[in-house]
Amino acid sequence: MATLLSLPREIIHRVLYFAAPASRKQFRLASGLSGEIGRKWVFESVQISPVKKSCEGFKRILDDPNLARSVTKVYIDTRDPDRESSVDGYGNQNEDAMPSDDGEEGGDEFPRPFWSLVGRLGELPRLQSVALRFDPECDGEEDDWNEVEQSIEFRHSVLCKVFAVLANLPRLPTELAIQDLQNINPTDPDVKRDIEKVLGGLKSLRLNIANEHSDGNGEHDIEKEALHSFFPTLGSTWLAPAAANLEHLTLYSNLFIGFFPICDITNIHFPRLKTLALGNYTFMHDSQLDWITSHGSTLQELYLDDCPILYEVKLSAADTARTLLDKDRYKPHPRIVGDDLYASYDKRWCSYFGAFAEKLPHLRHFRFGHSPAWWQDETTPFEAETGITIGFDKESYMTYCEGYGPSQYMRSMIWDVEDEEEKERNFFPDYDCRVQPSEGDIAALRALLRRTGQEVELDEDGKNCNPPSIYH
Known part of the structure; x- marks a missing residue:
């Protein structure tokens, strides 16, 4: 402690800036001088x-x-x-x-x-x-x-x-x-x-x-x-x-939002926005991507935590009016029985990452993936966006399939079919997911990370090679 206290005060304050709260408290109790210096940080x-x-x-x-x-x-x-x-x-x-x-x-x-x-x-x-x-x-x-x-x-x-x-x-x-x-x-x-x-x-x-x-x-x-x-x-x-x-906006929800229930914030521009963090926010329309890139003159940090692209959706005609998409985007589908309507989205993550690389010139930190803090204390990650584990996971691409549970958001569409084998595959979508992270998606993520100077090792499936032990 005597050696540390012999340093200039500005260096001691810098050390305490990076110290854990428990270490700061211990430092403050060590002596009268350390108590005076450490008061600010405790x-x-x-x-x-x-x-x-x-x-x-x-x-x-x-x-x-x-x-x-x-x-x-x-x-x-x-x-x-x-x-x-x-x-x-x-x-x-x-x-x-x-x-x-x-x-x-x-x-x-x-x-x-x-x-x-x-x-x-x-x-x-x-x-x-x-x-x-x-x-x-x-x-x-x-x-x-x-x-x-x-x-x-x-x-x-x-x-x-x-x-x-x-x-x-x-x-x-x-x-x-x-x-x-x-x-x-x-x-x-x-x-x-x-x-x-x-x-x-x-x-x-x-x-x-x-x-x-x-x-x-x-x-x-x-x-x-x-x-x-x-x-x-x-x-x-x-x-x-x-x-x-x-300058900083974090928006998380414990249920998926964006598409349905509709959470359209694309008509609001933040002229000074430097940091944007979204959690459980679904992408289903180009306007959402354009809204992010419209902040290219200021945005420096972007965090997407469990934010899937929805590539297919089906829902009742009555509910189409309460979604992000215009009603004319919905059509009948030959594999859907009844009055439910269908819509799809052709954008993939490689398009999003490419747009970020091109249109966010000041971007210095980017994290896309899943935070280990999800559901700790039974709630969403709080003040934890910088801890997102970068990489693709099972919720990078999803569908919305009304009428099924325990969540209408799932990896694959459940079609109205008579074939028993296909029905079984529908209820085990991990085995029949039509859209997976592609080589182009993974390459685009790696390129964006290189551009921001972040060294992250991804395997051939785009998953993080060194996730934290509590990653799930």
Whole structure:
């Protein structure tokens, strides 16, 4: 430690910049001098949740001017991140949880001491970034019987209160992240005004969307009306107010979006966008590719996490109006019985990668593949886009086949056929996937990675030769 402390302070700070949080804490406790130097890195990012220990710790930081000046980021957790204690709408709290405002355990309101501390965020003079984190499991108005930790009403109330605080800070945050934002759009004019005010000052926005999900009947998830009212308006509600200044945009969903439910953001341009990350976003139209490349004058980083190209789709005539494609793109198909309609897409990943190489001249970092962080803590990857394992996987090309489960998104189309052997192959699509990553796809990915200076070894199938151990 004495050798490290003999270095110039700017070098010590550089070392701490790359150090893990646990190492920073150890360094700070080593001596008085290391404590002074390490304070910035230990208290740069802090967390508050509605449990007694967390609130007491956050209050100590607020009450100490030196510590308060160190904080640049605050995580507002609506539950204990370690899940050792939780505040919810059903009275399920442990002994560390604090009573709600009405003096009873539980309820949809957080305890008054917690909200009092959140209301003091303005006392952090260097605060730049705020992350609001909900529970990944959510219910809907149609499933009142399914008691999850956090109801729609609970989430809506928290969202309104947090944005009211943020909108009235002496200096608006420049970074905002919301983990497991359920697909609800506040309609109250005052709340909308607060949201738009906060979004208008952002340089970085991360939205991880949580949707209702049934492990036993996953094919019904996409039928929920909330999806089809939320995602078509996501752009106008959450993205357009931030468009002028935004430099970083991350958009993830726990269900596939883009094609169906429709999430068309191609009419929103971000003139300063440097980083774009998409998770579970499906490609089915050239306008989506053109939208990405339209940011070629600024875009430097692009992350595509479990983002498939849909090469074939079939769905009911009634649902065609709620998809990314125009209705005239759908036609009857000789192998489809009944009123379902069919559409296909002829673009392949080699076309996308070639366009990125040609039309994104400032691109310096590109990751396409699957993040090992998917479903850790039962949720989507959060602040983890740089950890995507590069390479093709089984979901690089997919189809949408309405009426089948556990998900309508699958590797191959299930046709209406009489031949029993073909029926069996349909239900084991891994053995009969018509579209696989081609040699051209793999060559185009390698060429793009070389252009960005990334050394990634891919095998003949385009898979990563050195995936992390938790890759799945």
